[in-house]
Amino acid sequence: MIISIMTNLEIATLLRKIAAAYQILEENRFKIIAYDRAADSIEHLTSETKDLWDNGKLDEIPGVGSGIAHYLDELFRTGKVKHFDDVMKRVPKGVFPLLSVPGLGPKKAHKLVTELRLKGAKDVVGALDAAAKAGKIAPIEGFGEKSQEDIISAIATYKRGQIKENRMELPVADAIAQEIMAHLKKHSAVVRVDALGSLRRKVSTVGDIDIAAATKKPEEVTLHFLDYPHQKLVEQGPGGATILLKNGRQVDLRVQRPDAYGAMLQYFTGSKHHNIKLRSYGLTKRKSLSEHGIKEVKTGSMRYFHTEEAFYKELGLPWIAPEMREDKGEIEAAQAGKLPKLVETQDIKGDLHIHTNYDLESSHDLGVDSLADHLTKAAELDYEYIGLSDHNPSITNHTENQIIDIMKRRKAKYEQLYSSWVKKVSRKCQMFVMCEVDILPDGKLALPEKAFEFVDAVIVSIHSSFTQDKKHMTDRIVRAVGAHPKVRILGHPTGRLLLKREGVNADWAAVFAACKKHDVALEINAYPSRLDLPDDLVFDALREGLRFCIDTDAHAVGQMEMMKYGVSVSRRGWATKGDIVNALGYNEFKDWLLKI
DNA sequence: GCCGTTTTCGGCCCGACTGTTTTCAGTCG
Numbered sequence: 001m002i003i004s005i006m007t008n009l010e011i012a013t014l015l016r017k018i019a020a021a022y023q024i025l026e027e028n029r030f031k032i033i034a035y036d037r038a039a040d041s042i043e044h045l046t047s048e049t050k051d052l053w054d055n056g057k058l059d060e061i062p063g064v065g066s067g068i069a070h071y072l073d074e075l076f077r078t079g080k081v082k083h084f085d086d087v088m089k090r091v092p093k094g095v096f097p098l099l100s101v102p103g104l105g106p107k108k109a110h111k112l113v114t115e116l117r118l119k120g121a122k123d124v125v126g127a128l129d130a131a132a133k134a135g136k137i138a139p140i141e142g143f144g145e146k147s148q149e150d151i152i153s154a155i156a157t158y159k160r161g162q163i164k165e166n167r168m169e170l171p172v173a174d175a176i177a178q179e180i181m182a183h184l185k186k187h188s189a190v191v192r193v194d195a196l197g198s199l200r201r202k203v204s205t206v207g208d209i210d211i212a213a214a215t216k217k218p219e220e221v222t223l224h225f226l227d228y229p230h231q232k233l234v235e236q237g238p239g240g241a242t243i244l245l246k247n248g249r250q251v252d253l254r255v256q257r258p259d260a261y262g263a264m265l266q267y268f269t270g271s272k273h274h275n276i277k278l279r280s281y282g283l284t285k286r287k288s289l290s291e292h293g294i295k296e297v298k299t300g301s302m303r304y305f306h307t308e309e310a311f312y313k314e315l316g317l318p319w320i321a322p323e324m325r326e327d328k329g330e331i332e333a334a335q336a337g338k339l340p341k342l343v344e345t346q347d348i349k350g351d352l353h354i355h356t357n358y359d360l361e362s363s364h365d366l367g368v369d370s371l372a373d374h375l376t377k378a379a380e381l382d383y384e385y386i387g388l389s390d391h392n393p394s395i396t397n398h399t400e401n402q403i404i405d406i407m408k409r410r411k412a413k414y415e416q417l418y419s420s421w422v423k424k425v426s427r428k429c430q431m432f433v434m435c436e437v438d439i440l441p442d443g444k445l446a447l448p449e450k451a452f453e454f455v456d457a458v459i460v461s462i463h464s465s466f467t468q469d470k471k472h473m474t475d476r477i478v479r480a481v482g483a484h485p486k487v488r489i490l491g492h493p494t495g496r497l498l499l500k501r502e503g504v505n506a507d508w509a510a511v512f513a514a515c516k517k518h519d520v521a522l523e524i525n526a527y528p529s530r531l532d533l534p535d536d537l538v539f540d541a542l543r544e545g546l547r548f549c550i551d552t553d554a555h556a557v558g559q560m561e562m563m564k565y566g567v568s569v570s571r572r573g574w575a576t577k578g579d580i581v582n583a584l585g586y587n588e589f590k591d592w593l594l595k596i
Numbered sequence: 597g598c599c600g601t602t603t604t605c606g607g608c609c610c611g612a613c614t615g616t617t618t619t620c621a622g623t624c625g
Contacts, residue, residue, distance in 0.1 A: 028597080029608095030597070030598080030607085030608055031597050031598090032597090033597085033598090033608070034597035034598055034608090035597075037597090037598080038597085038598085062598095063597090063598070063599095064597095064598085065597060065598045065599075066597090066598090067597050067598080068597070068598090102623095102624090103614090103622095103623070103624090104622095104623085105622060105623050105624090106622090107621080107622060107623090108622070108623085141616095142615090142616070142617090142621085142622090143615085143616085144615065144616060144617095146614085146615060146616085147614090147615065147616085150614090150615090267610090267611095268625095270625085272625060275609075275610085275625095276609055276610090277609090278609085279609040279610070280608075280609065282609085283607090283608085283609075284600090284601075284602075285601095288609085288610080289609075289610075290609085290610055290611065291610085291611075291612095292611090335601080
């Protein structure tokens with residue numbers, strides 16, 4: 001029998017279908033929640049469920065207990081689950097596609113499919129659209145004219161959503177938010193402003209921009225917010241307003257009086273899973289949490305909080321950094337007093353991945369600024385050292401000897417440029433001559449052995465053949481990190497481009513083991529469209545004892561400012577200063593880089 | 597179906613919003 005290997009997303013989708021079916025079948029509602037929770041949990045795993053099953057570790061998945069584990073076991077052994085099939089049979093098939101339409105849940109979808117007899121329809125969403133436009137929904141019990149219109153517009157939204165997901169890279173959202181927050185702060189009644197949601201948690205991509213303001217004059221501040229240039233006022237109420245900017249981005253403002261600001265900030269920062277866990281934890285202390293404050297279950301009396309610190313303190317917990325609020329064990333760590341002290345941007349002492357405009361006839365793009373400009377910028381940023389990591393000379397256009405010669409001349413040129421720069425400035429910054437070397441499809445490096453003489457160390461990265469299968473890709477990377485003693489950093493390890501390209505498919509545990517063996521640091525590339533290693537893999541790698549190098553991959557002086565986004569990724573992975581090699585001072589870092 | 601700083605039994609996050617309803621069910625974040 002051929003057993004297809006289901007991905008985490010496919011398993012999560014299957015569990016959600018079971019949850020939806022149970023909801024229609026009026027099963028115990030906590031059983032439904034359990035299935036949804038297991039689905040969420042599996043969707044966000046960094047390892048494949050199948051691999052965990054292989055190793056007998058299904059019980060390590062939060063929300064998966066003996067029941068669901070038993071069914072997953074059957075799924076992996078036989079390719080299907082009899083019990084799931086039986087449950088699904090009791091619900092018309094057409095229900096499931098409708099669940100993707102905003103506003104339609106299991107109950108409504110079921111009602112519509114049954115009443116409109118959409119069972120056999122090939123394109124259920126299309127058939128529903130047609131029925132709505134023909135006025136067949138309004139007469140159904142529980143629906144009306146308004147819901148009929150809503151369904152038509154929801155289907156339009158759904159179809160648009162199929163084409164393109166409207167998220168933006170973190171720095172884009174950050175820039176927009178900073179500007180609006182600066183605008184808000186100009187109003188004298190504004191006591192405090194903060195970003196909310198995924199933006200505050202520094203998730204690598206952000207949907208809507210949510211901003212909070214503390215004020216005793218909510219109406220005035222909301223009106224001031226509406227002075228900010230926008231194309232459309234979407235919504236306005238006592239709690240704030242929503243506008244659509246000229247660039248099409250949606251911005252929500254929430255206003256709250258200062259003495260109750262803490263609970264609001266906490267609630268709207270999320271994540272949803274963090275909040276759910278926190279509220280469960282609150283209930284064990286007979287405290288009911290909401291965006292308004294904390295209520296004593298016994299007496300019903302409500303307490304309000306100026307700050308998040310006070311809110312968490314009421315629960316007997318220290319404040320938890322927003323980047324950690326993903327229900328990855330942070331609440332348990334807080335209870336145990338074991339929250340890590342996360343790395344901060346000012347801990348960073350150097351940037352090791354910088355491309356200058358020196359033309360070494362490389363296969364990939366050069367930077368636009370000079371070595372001296374980058375050094376000056378580094379000194380400005382208080383860095384003790386930088387690494388020049390231009391791409392290797394192209395191997396198709398040069399012979400080995402030509403490459404060696406280019407690298408030799410480059411080293412001499414950089415040293416000469418460096419000494420003339422040092423003479424001109426009061427503030428020093430040390431330099432390492434490095435190189436970003438391509439990992440070829442077979443795992444060999446695109447720099448001849450003899451050329452390594454002319455570099456202090458190299459970053460190895462994948463820039464081609466991104467779609468190799470898992471085994472080849474894993475072997476390729478493992479081979480590359482051990483290919484030469486001067487390989488010290490694995491550059492943008494997954495190769496993903498946010499919103500554009502998935503990362504490569506590799507066995508990360510094996511890659512991490514190889515990096516650990518050769519003491520190679522994983523890069524956390526701060527370039528906005530990369531943010532690679534992704535935060536969830538940083539979290540995993542950290543548990544394997546790996547260290548990281550946060551770099552900007554700057555191709556222009558200004559881009560060296562992007563370091564903070566790499567730091568955000570590290571913080572989301574729970575990294576401390578001690579986990580980051582370029583948080584070391586010059587001497588220690590040099591010893592590490594040169595393996596002294 | 598899951599889970600444990602009150603528990604291996606008896607709980608399970610909370611509130612807003614919406615549309616359809618005279619008191620609530622469904623959906624969402």
